[in-house]
Amino acid sequence: xxxxxxxxxxxxxxxxxxxxxxxxxxxxxxxxxxxxxxxxxxxxxxxxxxxxxxxxxxxxxxxxxxxxxxxxxxxxxxxxxxxxxxxxxxxxxxxxxxxxxxxxxxxxxxxxxxxxxxxxxxxxxxxxxxxxxxxxxxxxxxxxxxxxxxxxxxxxxxxxxxxxxxxxxxxxxxxxxxxxxxxxxxxxxxxxxxxxxxxxxxxxxxxxxxxxxxxxxxxxxxxxxxxxxxxxxxxxxxxxxxxxxxxxxxxx
Numbered sequence: 001x002x003x004x005x006x007x008x009x010x011x012x013x014x015x016x017x018x019x020x021x022x023x024x025x026x027x028x029x030x031x032x033x034x035x036x037x038x039x040x041x042x043x044x045x046x047x048x049x050x051x052x053x054x055x056x057x058x059x060x061x062x063x064x065x066x067x068x069x070x071x072x073x074x075x076x077x078x079x080x081x082x083x084x085x086x087x088x089x090x091x092x093x094x095x096x097x098x099x100x101x102x103x104x105x106x107x108x109x110x111x112x113x114x115x116x117x118x119x120x121x122x123x124x125x126x127x128x129x130x131x132x133x134x135x136x137x138x139x140x141x142x143x144x145x146x147x148x149x150x151x152x153x154x155x156x157x158x159x160x161x162x163x164x165x166x167x168x169x170x171x172x173x174x175x176x177x178x179x180x181x182x183x184x185x186x187x188x189x190x191x192x193x194x195x196x197x198x199x200x201x202x203x204x205x206x207x208x209x210x211x212x213x214x215x216x217x218x219x220x221x222x223x224x225x226x227x228x229x230x231x232x233x234x235x236x237x238x239x240x241x242x243x244x245x246x247x248x249x250x251x252x
Contacts, residue, residue: 001094003099003100006057011045014041015038017068017086054071055072065088066087067085078114080111082108083118087100118136134250141245142244143229143243143244144245145241146223149212152216159182160181163179178192181211185208188205190211199227200225200227
Protein backbone atom coordinates (compact mmCIF):
# COMPACT_ATOMS: atom_id res chain seq x y z
CA UNK A 1 0.00 0.00 0.00
CA UNK A 2 1.31 3.44 -0.91
CA UNK A 3 0.09 6.99 -0.38
CA UNK A 4 0.75 9.42 -3.21
CA UNK A 5 -0.84 12.45 -4.88
CA UNK A 6 -4.33 11.50 -6.00
CA UNK A 7 -4.56 10.45 -9.64
CA UNK A 8 -6.78 12.69 -11.81
CA UNK A 9 -8.76 9.67 -12.99
CA UNK A 10 -9.87 9.04 -9.39
CA UNK A 11 -11.66 12.39 -9.04
CA UNK A 12 -15.10 10.85 -9.85
CA UNK A 13 -14.61 8.32 -7.01
CA UNK A 14 -13.88 11.19 -4.63
CA UNK A 15 -17.27 12.71 -5.47
CA UNK A 16 -18.89 9.28 -5.10
CA UNK A 17 -17.38 8.79 -1.63
CA UNK A 18 -18.56 12.22 -0.55
CA UNK A 19 -22.08 11.54 -1.80
CA UNK A 20 -22.18 8.18 0.02
CA UNK A 21 -20.89 9.54 3.33
CA UNK A 22 -22.33 13.06 3.64
CA UNK A 23 -26.07 13.23 4.45
CA UNK A 24 -28.09 14.54 1.52
CA UNK A 25 -29.39 17.62 3.37
CA UNK A 26 -25.76 18.72 3.83
CA UNK A 27 -24.28 17.31 0.62
CA UNK A 28 -26.65 19.39 -1.51
CA UNK A 29 -25.45 22.54 0.25
CA UNK A 30 -21.79 22.03 -0.67
CA UNK A 31 -19.77 22.23 -3.87
CA UNK A 32 -19.40 18.43 -3.79
CA UNK A 33 -22.77 17.72 -5.41
CA UNK A 34 -22.27 20.05 -8.37
CA UNK A 35 -21.65 18.62 -11.84
CA UNK A 36 -18.47 20.72 -12.20
CA UNK A 37 -16.88 19.41 -9.00
CA UNK A 38 -15.11 16.50 -10.70
CA UNK A 39 -13.61 18.84 -13.32
CA UNK A 40 -12.55 21.20 -10.52
CA UNK A 41 -10.70 18.44 -8.64
CA UNK A 42 -9.21 17.06 -11.84
CA UNK A 43 -7.84 20.49 -12.73
CA UNK A 44 -6.20 20.81 -9.31
CA UNK A 45 -4.63 17.35 -9.62
CA UNK A 46 -3.10 18.24 -12.98
CA UNK A 47 -1.40 21.33 -11.57
CA UNK A 48 2.03 21.48 -9.98
CA UNK A 49 1.32 20.17 -6.47
CA UNK A 50 3.47 22.74 -4.68
CA UNK A 51 1.72 25.66 -6.41
CA UNK A 52 -1.75 24.85 -5.06
CA UNK A 53 -2.64 25.12 -1.39
CA UNK A 54 -5.41 22.51 -1.81
CA UNK A 55 -3.89 19.02 -1.66
CA UNK A 56 -5.38 15.60 -2.38
CA UNK A 57 -3.62 12.33 -1.54
CA UNK A 58 -4.83 8.86 -2.36
CA UNK A 59 -4.16 5.49 -0.77
CA UNK A 60 -3.50 2.70 -3.27
CA UNK A 61 -3.42 -1.04 -2.66
CA UNK A 62 -1.71 -2.76 -5.61
CA UNK A 63 -2.70 0.27 -7.72
CA UNK A 64 -6.33 0.00 -6.55
CA UNK A 65 -7.76 3.24 -5.11
CA UNK A 66 -8.66 2.76 -1.44
CA UNK A 67 -9.42 6.27 -0.15
CA UNK A 68 -8.26 9.87 0.01
CA UNK A 69 -7.43 12.78 2.27
CA UNK A 70 -7.83 16.45 1.39
CA UNK A 71 -6.38 19.48 3.16
CA UNK A 72 -5.80 23.17 2.54
CA UNK A 73 -2.59 24.91 3.56
CA UNK A 74 -3.25 28.55 4.41
CA UNK A 75 0.07 30.03 3.33
CA UNK A 76 1.58 32.52 5.74
CA UNK A 77 -0.93 31.78 8.50
CA UNK A 78 0.79 28.85 10.18
CA UNK A 79 -2.43 26.85 9.79
CA UNK A 80 -3.72 23.98 7.66
CA UNK A 81 -7.39 23.03 7.35
CA UNK A 82 -8.22 19.34 6.98
CA UNK A 83 -11.30 19.03 4.78
CA UNK A 84 -11.98 15.33 4.20
CA UNK A 85 -10.81 11.77 4.71
CA UNK A 86 -12.86 8.89 3.31
CA UNK A 87 -12.21 5.24 2.50
CA UNK A 88 -13.96 2.66 0.37
CA UNK A 89 -15.87 0.26 2.63
CA UNK A 90 -13.66 -2.73 1.86
CA UNK A 91 -10.55 -0.92 3.16
CA UNK A 92 -11.93 0.54 6.38
CA UNK A 93 -10.41 -2.01 8.77
CA UNK A 94 -6.89 -2.01 7.32
CA UNK A 95 -5.35 0.97 9.14
CA UNK A 96 -5.30 3.02 5.94
CA UNK A 97 -7.24 5.87 7.51
CA UNK A 98 -4.51 6.30 10.12
CA UNK A 99 -1.85 6.45 7.40
CA UNK A 100 -3.80 9.06 5.44
CA UNK A 101 -4.23 11.08 8.64
CA UNK A 102 -0.50 10.89 9.30
CA UNK A 103 0.20 12.08 5.74
CA UNK A 104 -2.02 15.11 6.35
CA UNK A 105 -0.24 15.94 9.61
CA UNK A 106 3.21 15.48 8.04
CA UNK A 107 2.31 17.75 5.10
CA UNK A 108 1.01 20.42 7.46
CA UNK A 109 4.28 20.39 9.42
CA UNK A 110 6.31 20.56 6.20
CA UNK A 111 4.29 23.64 5.25
CA UNK A 112 5.32 25.23 8.57
CA UNK A 113 1.82 24.95 10.03
CA UNK A 114 1.66 24.88 13.80
CA UNK A 115 -2.11 24.35 13.90
CA UNK A 116 -4.44 22.02 12.00
CA UNK A 117 -8.17 22.80 12.00
CA UNK A 118 -11.08 20.59 10.99
CA UNK A 119 -14.88 20.56 11.13
CA UNK A 120 -17.09 17.72 12.32
CA UNK A 121 -20.88 17.56 12.60
CA UNK A 122 -22.30 17.09 16.08
CA UNK A 123 -24.05 13.83 15.13
CA UNK A 124 -20.83 12.28 13.78
CA UNK A 125 -19.74 10.82 17.11
CA UNK A 126 -17.30 8.18 15.79
CA UNK A 127 -14.97 10.60 13.97
CA UNK A 128 -15.40 13.12 16.80
CA UNK A 129 -13.99 10.61 19.29
CA UNK A 130 -11.15 9.74 16.90
CA UNK A 131 -10.20 13.41 16.43
CA UNK A 132 -10.12 13.88 20.20
CA UNK A 133 -7.74 10.91 20.51
CA UNK A 134 -5.51 12.72 18.00
CA UNK A 135 -5.39 15.68 20.39
CA UNK A 136 -8.11 17.84 18.84
CA UNK A 137 -9.63 20.54 21.05
CA UNK A 138 -12.91 22.40 20.68
CA UNK A 139 -12.67 25.84 19.09
CA UNK A 140 -16.15 27.01 18.03
CA UNK A 141 -19.64 26.00 16.88
CA UNK A 142 -21.34 26.84 13.58
CA UNK A 143 -24.97 26.33 12.63
CA UNK A 144 -26.01 25.59 9.06
CA UNK A 145 -29.27 27.37 8.24
CA UNK A 146 -31.13 28.50 5.16
CA UNK A 147 -33.43 31.44 4.56
CA UNK A 148 -35.01 33.36 1.72
CA UNK A 149 -34.02 36.97 1.18
CA UNK A 150 -35.18 39.15 4.10
CA UNK A 151 -38.10 41.49 3.56
CA UNK A 152 -36.39 44.87 3.79
CA UNK A 153 -37.51 48.34 2.86
CA UNK A 154 -36.68 48.77 -0.81
CA UNK A 155 -33.64 50.90 -1.46
CA UNK A 156 -30.87 51.00 -4.01
CA UNK A 157 -28.07 48.57 -3.16
CA UNK A 158 -24.69 50.20 -2.56
CA UNK A 159 -21.93 47.69 -3.33
CA UNK A 160 -19.05 46.79 -5.61
CA UNK A 161 -17.92 43.35 -6.83
CA UNK A 162 -14.13 43.28 -7.06
CA UNK A 163 -13.88 40.01 -9.02
CA UNK A 164 -17.06 39.92 -11.10
CA UNK A 165 -15.49 38.80 -14.39
CA UNK A 166 -13.24 36.15 -12.84
CA UNK A 167 -16.11 34.91 -10.67
CA UNK A 168 -18.47 34.63 -13.64
CA UNK A 169 -15.90 32.67 -15.66
CA UNK A 170 -15.18 30.32 -12.76
CA UNK A 171 -18.90 29.80 -12.16
CA UNK A 172 -19.53 29.08 -15.84
CA UNK A 173 -16.82 26.42 -15.75
CA UNK A 174 -17.53 24.70 -12.43
CA UNK A 175 -20.97 25.76 -11.22
CA UNK A 176 -19.74 27.55 -8.10
CA UNK A 177 -17.67 30.63 -7.31
CA UNK A 178 -16.87 33.23 -4.69
CA UNK A 179 -17.83 36.90 -4.84
CA UNK A 180 -15.69 39.57 -3.23
CA UNK A 181 -18.42 42.00 -2.28
CA UNK A 182 -17.64 45.45 -0.88
CA UNK A 183 -20.21 47.73 0.73
CA UNK A 184 -19.67 51.16 2.28
CA UNK A 185 -19.06 49.49 5.65
CA UNK A 186 -17.36 46.17 4.94
CA UNK A 187 -15.83 43.55 2.66
CA UNK A 188 -17.36 40.08 2.34
CA UNK A 189 -16.64 36.77 0.64
CA UNK A 190 -19.93 35.30 -0.55
CA UNK A 191 -20.12 31.79 -1.96
CA UNK A 192 -22.26 31.05 -5.02
CA UNK A 193 -23.42 27.41 -5.06
CA UNK A 194 -25.06 26.15 -8.23
CA UNK A 195 -28.27 28.01 -8.99
CA UNK A 196 -29.62 27.62 -5.46
CA UNK A 197 -27.63 29.37 -2.74
CA UNK A 198 -25.56 32.35 -1.71
CA UNK A 199 -23.31 31.03 1.11
CA UNK A 200 -22.61 33.42 3.99
CA UNK A 201 -20.09 32.71 6.76
CA UNK A 202 -19.59 36.17 8.27
CA UNK A 203 -21.95 37.38 11.03
CA UNK A 204 -20.96 40.98 10.24
CA UNK A 205 -23.62 40.89 7.51
CA UNK A 206 -26.32 41.21 10.18
CA UNK A 207 -25.11 44.75 10.86
CA UNK A 208 -24.74 45.64 7.19
CA UNK A 209 -28.03 45.57 5.31
CA UNK A 210 -26.22 46.64 2.14
CA UNK A 211 -25.18 42.99 1.79
CA UNK A 212 -28.77 41.74 1.72
CA UNK A 213 -29.85 44.45 -0.69
CA UNK A 214 -26.92 43.55 -2.96
CA UNK A 215 -27.64 39.81 -2.93
CA UNK A 216 -31.32 40.37 -3.68
CA UNK A 217 -30.36 42.61 -6.60
CA UNK A 218 -27.87 40.01 -7.92
CA UNK A 219 -30.35 37.12 -7.74
CA UNK A 220 -33.69 37.46 -5.93
CA UNK A 221 -34.51 33.77 -6.48
CA UNK A 222 -31.51 32.31 -4.63
CA UNK A 223 -31.82 31.20 -1.04
CA UNK A 224 -29.29 32.24 1.59
CA UNK A 225 -27.18 29.54 3.23
CA UNK A 226 -25.64 30.59 6.53
CA UNK A 227 -22.78 28.74 8.22
CA UNK A 228 -22.39 30.91 11.29
CA UNK A 229 -22.33 30.79 15.13
CA UNK A 230 -25.66 32.63 15.36
CA UNK A 231 -28.30 34.27 13.21
CA UNK A 232 -30.25 37.51 13.58
CA UNK A 233 -33.92 36.58 13.74
CA UNK A 234 -34.91 40.24 13.65
CA UNK A 235 -33.73 40.35 10.03
CA UNK A 236 -34.59 36.81 8.89
CA UNK A 237 -37.96 35.29 9.72
CA UNK A 238 -38.16 32.03 7.74
CA UNK A 239 -35.01 30.31 8.97
CA UNK A 240 -34.64 26.57 8.36
CA UNK A 241 -32.14 24.72 10.53
CA UNK A 242 -29.93 22.18 8.70
CA UNK A 243 -27.09 21.04 10.97
CA UNK A 244 -24.54 21.98 13.63
CA UNK A 245 -20.80 21.58 13.18
CA UNK A 246 -17.86 21.97 15.54
CA UNK A 247 -14.55 23.56 14.60
CA UNK A 248 -11.67 21.67 16.26
CA UNK A 249 -7.95 22.33 16.22
CA UNK A 250 -4.83 20.26 16.78
CA UNK A 251 -1.48 21.70 17.80
CA UNK A 252 1.28 20.27 15.62
